[in-house]
Amino acid sequence: MRDQLVLGIESSCDETSAALLLGETEILGHVILSQDIHRVYGGVVPELAARAHLAVIDDVADEVMRQAEVSLGDIDAFGVTVGPGLIGALLVGVCWTKAIAFGLGRPLVPVHHMEAHLFAPSIEDPEAVPPFVTLLASGGHTLLLHATEWGQYRLLGETRDDAAGEAFDKVAKLLELPYPGGPEVEAVARDGDASRYSFPRPMLRGDQALGDASYFDFSFSGLKTAVAQEVQAVKEIGALEAERTHLAASFQEAAIDVLVTKTMRAVDATGCQRVLLGGGVAANQALRSEMGRRLGPRGHLFHASTRLSLDNGAMVARCAVFRLDRGDVAEGNLGADASLPFPGLSISED
Numbered sequence: 001m002r003d004q005l006v007l008g009i010e011s012s013c014d015e016t017s018a019a020l021l022l023g024e025t026e027i028l029g030h031v032i033l034s035q036d037i038h039r040v041y042g043g044v045v046p047e048l049a050a051r052a053h054l055a056v057i058d059d060v061a062d063e064v065m066r067q068a069e070v071s072l073g074d075i076d077a078f079g080v081t082v083g084p085g086l087i088g089a090l091l092v093g094v095c096w097t098k099a100i101a102f103g104l105g106r107p108l109v110p111v112h113h114m115e116a117h118l119f120a121p122s123i124e125d126p127e128a129v130p131p132f133v134t135l136l137a138s139g140g141h142t143l144l145l146h147a148t149e150w151g152q153y154r155l156l157g158e159t160r161d162d163a164a165g166e167a168f169d170k171v172a173k174l175l176e177l178p179y180p181g182g183p184e185v186e187a188v189a190r191d192g193d194a195s196r197y198s199f200p201r202p203m204l205r206g207d208q209a210l211g212d213a214s215y216f217d218f219s220f221s222g223l224k225t226a227v228a229q230e231v232q233a234v235k236e237i238g239a240l241e242a243e244r245t246h247l248a249a250s251f252q253e254a255a256i257d258v259l260v261t262k263t264m265r266a267v268d269a270t271g272c273q274r275v276l277l278g279g280g281v282a283a284n285q286a287l288r289s290e291m292g293r294r295l296g297p298r299g300h301l302f303h304a305s306t307r308l309s310l311d312n313g314a315m316v317a318r319c320a321v322f323r324l325d326r327g328d329v330a331e332g333n334l335g336a337d338a339s340l341p342f343p344g345l346s347i348s349e350d
């Protein structure tokens with residue numbers, strides 16, 4: 001019997017994406033369409049995102065079929081992101097996929113967006129499987145988990161306010177850089193001196209111990225405020241142009257220091273030397289290299305390519321393959337859930 005052909009659909013935020021996956025690793029077709037309308041507004045406008053998904057979802061799926069040289073009838077199962085995300089945007093993907101899957105009489109697998117990010121590296125690297133400690137950092141979430149096996153995740157820490165990607169986006173805005181801010185801040189930071197500004201490392205203190213609620217948790221809003229104050233001061237003397245690279249580099253260093261230190265705490269606490277970086281922020285080269293440096297030669301670091309680190313349909317299809325195997329198939333009343341809980345998550349007792 002040939003491997004299953006699964007179509008994954010992603011529309012939770014501002015990427016409309018579809019991918020056809022054969023088995024667990026063979027991408028036969030993949031389209032990721034980023035909506036550039038939001039650049040005009042400096043952030044994602046939910047209503048515009050939903051409308052833009054609706055306008056292109058048919059064409060995105062058609063192009064994937066064309067690349068793969070298959071027709072809808074050849075597809076064995078469908079996976080779709082049902083949450084978390086923007087409700088209107090999610091509903092476009094869910095309704096579209098429901099109509100096609102049920103019309104064809106094929107199984108439809110509901111996928112959690114952040115669990116899909118966990119699966120992205122395994123499409124490209126068969127070694128990127130649990131057990132691992134994972135930092136999942138995107139525009140809406142920052143989670144530190146211990147994945148003991150697929151589907152079983154222990155929550156160690158999470159953000160108490162802004163997500164890591166959100167902090168990059170907000171700092172980009174302060175620095176008058178376009179949305180999405182992460183890649184822009186990273187690019188500008190390459191030419192900057194990270195020691196020029198000393199920004200706080202929120203929720204990171206040497207006297208924290210395992211068992212303290214703050215030991216693994218994150219907070220980024222104070223860091224953003226510190227950058228905002230510095231930007232204000234720099235603007236008052238007309239020096240933003242000259243200082244932008246240094247502000248970006250100093251912010252990025254502080255954010256990465258917190259992310260990597262907390263992840264290393266998780267490595268030490270669990271004894272698991274395998275670390276997986278997932279979510280859009282995992283596209284950050286400085287984060288990857290600092291994580292690799294701190295993990296050292298005894299550890300294993302996994303992350304997807306940049307294309308599969310950002311939102312994409314292939315990770316949705318890959319996660320659907322796993323969920324389908326477990327029989328997690330949707331009923332006809334499937335909806336979307338903007339704040340869908342992470343599946344298989346248990347709360348750490350440490």
Ligand code: KG4
Nearest residue numbers: 138139140165182183280281283284310311
């Ligand atoms: O996972 P993702 O593509 O979408 C969400 O699920 O949110 O993550 C997008 C987030 C944005 O906040 C974006 O600024 C950030 O990831 N990001 C980055 C980089 N590329 C994307 N942050 C830092 N450095 C990057 N190179």
Ligand code: ZN
Nearest residue numbers: 138279280311
């Ligand atoms: Zn994402």
